[in-house]
Amino acid sequence: MNKNRIENVLKRTDCDALLISDPIAIYYLINRHIYPGERFLGLLLKKDETPVLFLNTLFPFEEMEGLEIVSYSDGDDITKLVSEKISKDDVLGVDKMLAARFLLPMIKAGIARDFVDGSLPVDKTRAVKDEKELELMRISSRINDEAMARFKTLVYEGVEERQIAAQMLDIYKELGAQAYSFSPIVAFGRNAADPHHMPDDTKLKKGDAVLFDVGCVYQGYCSDMTRTFFFKEGPDDAQKNVYELVRKANEDATAKVKEGVRLCDIDKTARDVIENGGYGKYFTHRLGHFIGIEDHEYGDVSASFKDLTEANNIFSIEPGIYDPETLGCRIEDLVVVTKDGCEVLNHYPHDIEIIG
């Protein structure tokens, strides 16, 4: 149970009741992992009332103080069970992912005055990390820094991308992480100019860029960082120019971060650097995404996302230039928004580095 988080969610909504069904949001609010598959799972929140969890009897669940459990069996009428816990005059906020087969019967039975998408209060609460989450996010990124220092030592002439990738999980585990936060990207040479390249049998050769976009999960919290190295020999002038543009975009955008800034303006800071350098068309994605329990959470650092930052938001700053003729390069860190600026969670340097 996490009463503070539940209170924070309820502060952010005008709905009379919220019915949350995303298992990860429920984990966030009550600290229990329940994956119900095709079956209904719902956490009902109402101001000043005990939260209610609707749970199939198939899933064992230890009682929890401050949480009412409504157990049901296959064949029971979910709509009726939920209706008994809300009023017909309520506006019910439902999870954005709630499946039609649960939602339609509720609407048809008229168990609430209105039904609206009620996920935003949960998403926005999750976007503001509390102290415990900040600590886990720091550790997850510290492990990622150490892992990056190990990954770069794995390269040698002729090694395949996937051979490097295959060694990463063990290294993360040795360093104390439990899993990948996403499937790692290892890209050599021109492959680094594809931002979504997956490790394949491409062999490393002298002069190649070596891009690692990697992250782990530590006690449920994700890290995510990218560095671009050079194998055996340094970048030529054109490559150096690209690299330094990406680095400046990262660092200028990071310097822009503080509480109360529009997220689109942080994106613009990075984008302006790259556009002014003549590579605008090669920066083909948003600057960043929010992160926490999931690698990608609600919230963008992009031209279309006008929300203001809040203190303890955590997101990535990951500008890139993907010019197959010159260089594919991305430099990514995670940052925590503070009142006056930000805390960068990654400490691996941004300098041009020749490896191998």
Next chain:
Amino acid sequence: MNKNRIENVLKRTDCDALLISDPIAIYYLINRHIYPGERFLGLLLKKDETPVLFLNTLFPFEEMEGLEIVSYSDGDDITKLVSEKISKDDVLGVDKMLAARFLLPMIKAGIARDFVDGSLPVDKTRAVKDEKELELMRISSRINDEAMARFKTLVYEGVEERQIAAQMLDIYKELGAQAYSFSPIVAFGRNAADPHHMPDDTKLKKGDAVLFDVGCVYQGYCSDMTRTFFFKEGPDDAQKNVYELVRKANEDATAKVKEGVRLCDIDKTARDVIENGGYGKYFTHRLGHFIGIEDHEYGDVSASFKDLTEANNIFSIEPGIYDPETLGCRIEDLVVVTKDGCEVLNHYPHDIEIIG
């Protein structure tokens, strides 16, 4: 595109239009894999009209004869796009899994006269396999038969369940399959009395039951079979009695299968055998499930599922007795319903077999 399947779906519905969003159902109907993640994907079907696919521009898609594509970008109004392809007087059947964030705006905008769960026509069409599917299901189960004959040779005194399980995928691939249809169950001794046991470090010893519940995917179609062997020495009389009851339950239920039989009656045939043998309380699950592109598809062979079989339904017949003091045993085959009986897709024998 699979016009026959689309026609069969439309024959089974009273809705004016169906909006299908399950990527697997869409694959079934138009033969393309599209996994849109959080983004909207919809296939709109109306009688005598060209099917329409709503697809985000992020997903590359080659044009297809007989299919209209409505491309949209992030930020476009999905509700409006769908409304332009249906009438306000239509009853719209939506996918049972359609997410609230897509469904609620459609309902609020009143783009249809009524919204109902429209998945059943698709599910019931998928349950009736066509010739191409039958052929792939036959091959998938033939591979599974061959794999079973290989798996039983892997056992030796002291081997751990998970060491056996770890070798199975390679064997399936050697035999021409592409993947597991589900994570294989390997259970020794008392573990066989847990129908959902996952392979662990339990070591094999003389006299143990050895249960393999395994399946593979061949060109998109799943197999699923269970056999229970004995290691080094045969069953005692009580075990033999249990084994023969399960075998008789399997074979009597299989003999009951033909077009037009209530699925609950097939379940009852097997359940009666086991209950009359005194082990009713140890047969703790339904007799079977439908199978095809997914290992578990819509349709049950259980006491509560009263539908009649249709020709070319494929489902499992998998009675079990889980008595930890005597024996855990399950014998499972896949069967295809025919006009006069059924075709059993598995050919691995049911006889008591001592291995090792």
